[in-house]
Amino acid sequence: MSAPAAEPLVQVEDLHTYYGKSHILHGVSLHVGRGEVVGLLGRNGVGKSTTLKTIMGLVPPAQGSIRYEGRSIAGTPPHVLARHGIAYVPEDRRIFRLLTVMENLRTGLDRRGVTEARRRELLEQVFASFPVLAERRNQAGGTLSGGEQQMLAIARAMMLEPRIILLDEPTEGLMPRMVAQIREIVDTLQRQGVAILLVEQNVPLTLAASRRIYIMEKGVVRHHCAAAELSVHDPIIQQYLGV
Amino acid sequence: MTAVAPDAGPLAAGQGAAAAPVLRTERLTVRFGGLAALNQVDFAVGRGEIRAIIGPNGAGKSTFFNCVTGVLRPTSGRILFNGEDITGLPPNLISRKGIARSYQITNILPNATALENVRIAAQSRRHGWNMFRHHRAFRDLTERAEGVLEAVGLLSKAQELAANLSHGEQRNLEIGIALATEPTLLCLDEPTAGMSAAETRETMQLIRRIARELTILIVEHDMPLVMELASRITVFHYGEVLADGPPAEIQKNTRVQEVYLKT
Amino acid sequence: MDLILGFVQSAPVELIIVQTINGIVTGMILALVASGLTLIFGIMDVVNFAHGELFMLGAYCGVVVFALTGNFWLALLTAAFLVALFGAALQIVTLRPLVGRDPLTTILATFGTSLILQNYALWQFGPVSRKIGEPITSQFTLFYLQYPWYRIAVALLSAAIIGAFYLFLKHSKFGIWIRATTQDRLMAQAMGIPVPWVLTGVFAFGAALAAASGVLFAPLGGVYHTMGLDWVLKAFIVVVVGGMGSLGGSIVAAIFISLLEAYASIWVSPAQAVIVSFVALILTLLFRPTGLFATPK
Numbered sequence: 190m191s192a193p194a195a196e197p198l199v200q201v202e203d204l205h206t207y208y209g210k211s212h213i214l215h216g217v218s219l220h221v222g223r224g225e226v227v228g229l230l231g232r233n234g235v236g237k238s239t240t241l242k243t244i245m246g247l248v249p250p251a252q253g254s255i256r257y258e259g260r261s262i263a264g265t266p267p268h269v270l271a272r273h274g275i276a277y278v279p280e281d282r283r284i285f286r287l288l289t290v291m292e293n294l295r296t297g298l299d300r301r302g303v304t305e306a307r308r309r310e311l312l313e314q315v316f317a318s319f320p321v322l323a324e325r326r327n328q329a330g331g332t333l334s335g336g337e338q339q340m341l342a343i344a345r346a347m348m349l350e351p352r353i354i355l356l357d358e359p360t361e362g363l364m365p366r367m368v369a370q371i372r373e374i375v376d377t378l379q380r381q382g383v384a385i386l387l388v389e390q391n392v393p394l395t396l397a398a399s400r401r402i403y404i405m406e407k408g409v410v411r412h413h414c415a416a417a418e419l420s421v422h423d424p425i426i427q428q429y430l431g432v
Numbered sequence: 433m434t435a436v437a438p439d440a441g442p443l444a445a446g447q448g449a450a451a452a453p454v455l456r457t458e459r460l461t462v463r464f465g466g467l468a469a470l471n472q473v474d475f476a477v478g479r480g481e482i483r484a485i486i487g488p489n490g491a492g493k494s495t496f497f498n499c500v501t502g503v504l505r506p507t508s509g510r511i512l513f514n515g516e517d518i519t520g521l522p523p524n525l526i527s528r529k530g531i532a533r534s535y536q537i538t539n540i541l542p543n544a545t546a547l548e549n550v551r552i553a554a555q556s557r558r559h560g561w562n563m564f565r566h567h568r569a570f571r572d573l574t575e576r577a578e579g580v581l582e583a584v585g586l587l588s589k590a591q592e593l594a595a596n597l598s599h600g601e602q603r604n605l606e607i608g609i610a611l612a613t614e615p616t617l618l619c620l621d622e623p624t625a626g627m628s629a630a631e632t633r634e635t636m637q638l639i640r641r642i643a644r645e646l647t648i649l650i651v652e653h654d655m656p657l658v659m660e661l662a663s664r665i666t667v668f669h670y671g672e673v674l675a676d677g678p679p680a681e682i683q684k685n686t687r688v689q690e691v692y693l694k695t
Numbered sequence: 696m697d698l699i700l701g702f703v704q705s706a707p708v709e710l711i712i713v714q715t716i717n718g719i720v721t722g723m724i725l726a727l728v729a730s731g732l733t734l735i736f737g738i739m740d741v742v743n744f745a746h747g748e749l750f751m752l753g754a755y756c757g758v759v760v761f762a763l764t765g766n767f768w769l770a771l772l773t774a775a776f777l778v779a780l781f782g783a784a785l786q787i788v789t790l791r792p793l794v795g796r797d798p799l800t801t802i803l804a805t806f807g808t809s810l811i812l813q814n815y816a817l818w819q820f821g822p823v824s825r826k827i828g829e830p831i832t833s834q835f836t837l838f839y840l841q842y843p844w845y846r847i848a849v850a851l852l853s854a855a856i857i858g859a860f861y862l863f864l865k866h867s868k869f870g871i872w873i874r875a876t877t878q879d880r881l882m883a884q885a886m887g888i889p890v891p892w893v894l895t896g897v898f899a900f901g902a903a904l905a906a907a908s909g910v911l912f913a914p915l916g917g918v919y920h921t922m923g924l925d926w927v928l929k930a931f932i933v934v935v936v937g938g939m940g941s942l943g944g945s946i947v948a949a950i951f952i953s954l955l956e957a958y959a960s961i962w963v964s965p966a967q968a969v970i971v972s973f974v975a976l977i978l979t980l981l982f983r984p985t986g987l988f989a990t991p992k
Binding site for chain 2: 208210211212213215232233234235360361362390391392393394407408421426427430431432
Binding site: 272276345 | 868871872874875878879881882883884885886887888889890891
């Protein structure tokens with residue numbers, strides 16, 4: 190596993206986060222390079238989602254540093270980060286249920302500095318990748334199925350033209366056909382040069398889609414290697430993810 | 433579907449409790465609209481067992497706990513505690529029958545001391561409405577509460593305000609509060625969530641100590657803890673019992689591995 | 696049943712029609728006041744006890760501008776604009792620091808603000824009530840009355856303002872921001888929406904709506920430092936009955952309650968007619984506590 194040649198896009202060091210008194214992150218360190226897909230694996234409750242939320246500024250870190258493009262972003266409000274290229278797709282999708290599909294997309298699209306032409310381009314691209322969203326563009330978000338809501342959550346994030354997407358368990362609760370679709374989307378985004386920090390419990394998908402893997406347990410990173418070095422039957426996977 | 437034949441009995445590994453199960457469910461079903469959160473679950477746990485309940489997200493573990501502790505009324509099926517049908521009873525009556533529960537989000541009273549927290553719980557069990565036997569009753573309640581604090585390793589912090597305890601100590605106090613109601617079945621809901629490795633080890637020892645006199649059901653995600661602590665494991669998946677057996681067996685179960693790794 | 700029929704028959708049809716119009720006129724002003732209140736509550740969970748004072752400040756602003764320029768419409772626009780700015784400043788100074796804290800703190804903050812504003816107005820303008828002349832003085836014959844056109848104008852104007860605001864919420868970019876922030880504040884932030892400013896903006900809008908109502912109402916009643924109290928109390932009833940956070944609900948509830956009061960005052964004095972509002976409130980709380988049109992969050 191070679192060290193990144195340039196400065197990593199996102200660098201997290203010794204991150205400690207609390208929910209009240211509950212000490213969730215006990216010193217997490219990781220990095221994501223430009224255009225890289227990095228997987229973050231671990232069982233329930235180890236702190237994977239909390240790591241993403243802390244990077245996104247939705248939860249304040251008690252200790253540690255978060256750097257984005259070399260600059261410290263700890264304490265920066267989430268809406269500023271979103272405008273500077275970090276997009277967040279949460280575990281339960283959290284699309285705006287009472288807004289239409291189109292309005293959901295507009296929350297990301299209506300930004301300063303986006304020309305009318307670029308708006309149309311982005312919409313075309315996303316409707317091409319997710320034809321079902323084009324069909325339902327005037328439907329309220331809450332009427333979409335689980336899989337469609339996941340598509341919308343990812344499409345909405347893409348409207349921000351992000352440099353990195355923090356993707357939290359996108360395949361949870363989805364049928365195998367949709368899981369395959371998510372895999373395709375991750376590949377497509379990677380080809381477009383978007384970095385992804387992919388939190389997942391689906392091991393085969395994560396190993397196939399990612400370049401590097403971090404495995405977390407009880408609030409810390411316990412293992413870090415190239416995805417190619419691991420297989421589903423590896424004892425390390427059994428130890429930290431299996432039973 | 434039954435994962436364990438009823439007459440084989442849910443033998444606690446090495447505990448020799450072959451008698452009737454402490455808790456048993458028959459075809460327990462919970463439906464939310466069209467979704468079956470629990471589907472025809474047959475479950476039994478024997479006296480003195482430490483039974484771990486594991487399973488991926490949405491498997492129905494919390495729903496199961498909620499049914500057993502009276503927080504949720506099942507759509508169909510029965511829950512039997514020591515042979516008595518307790519299906520649909522409200523939580524306060526279930527507590528009187530001898531089932532106690534600790535919660536994922538700590539429910540302690542922050543502005544009372546550790547001792548007071550436990551004593552209030554003990555009071556619910558012993559001296560319900562009688563306001564006149566106060567003097568002598570007060571003393572034996574305090575003694576009982578101190579005993580519980582010692583069992584959970586918090587006797588030295590008896591006079592400390594609960595809000596000032598560390599997170600691990602608060603979670604252990606939560607267990608103490610449940611213990612103070614003198615249960616025969618203790619249900620622990622992710623007791624080590626948010627704890628460091630050291631705190632987890634302490635809590636594990638605590639659970640081992642108190643398990644000698646109780647039957648324990650524990651929902652957990654910490655696999656090493658579960659493997660070490662549990663005498664038997666039940667795996668839930670999509671509202672059904674997927675597997676049930678001693679830890680070594682569960683670890684070798686390929687279907688369980690598949691479910692966890694999503695292969 | 697006979698009692699009700701007896702009551703109804705004792706009132707001539709003309710009186711009922713006149714009261715219907717009166718009820719709608721009052722209801723539209725009330726709707727304007729309540730809209731601001733429910734908007735503020737819906738997006739930031741703040742119960743704005745100072746809302747009646749923003750109404751009162753708007754009316755006084757109108758008095759001052761009218762005295763200076765003699766132009767009612769200019770007074771209306773200026774008052775709305777100035778009170779909006781004031782509302783924004785108020786939110787930034789007193790409410791922004793309290794975001795995420797116990798709701799009791801915001802109640803105390805807005806209540807304290809209302810006391811300050813009332814006493815300021817008393818000190819600034821004195822205890823004698825002021826008046827603004829109606830911009831439209833002509834009247835039309837309605838049965839046995841000379842009914843002022845101005846009242847009709849007020850109802851139409853209020854409806855127009857609410858309608859414009861509704862369209863704004865539905866179709867504009869800021870409207871989407873407001874609706875997204877109301878539904879899920881965290882995800883709105885994650886989408887780049889500057890939530891702290893959206894909250895300030897909504898408070899300012901609510902203040903502007905209250906101020907506009909104050910100026911519109913001023914020619915019908917007087918302008919005095921406690922005029923906000925009557926209106927804010929009714930506005931709260933409207934918001935609870937209509938459903939907190941529901942714009943449509945407040946409008947329907949406002950008209951409904953005002954009509955009830957207007958009809959009741961056929962038989963009892965207007966002061967006693969207020970009782971029907973409270974009856975409506977109690978019934979709502981008993982049978983449908985979230986309000987008739989509560990927004991599912």
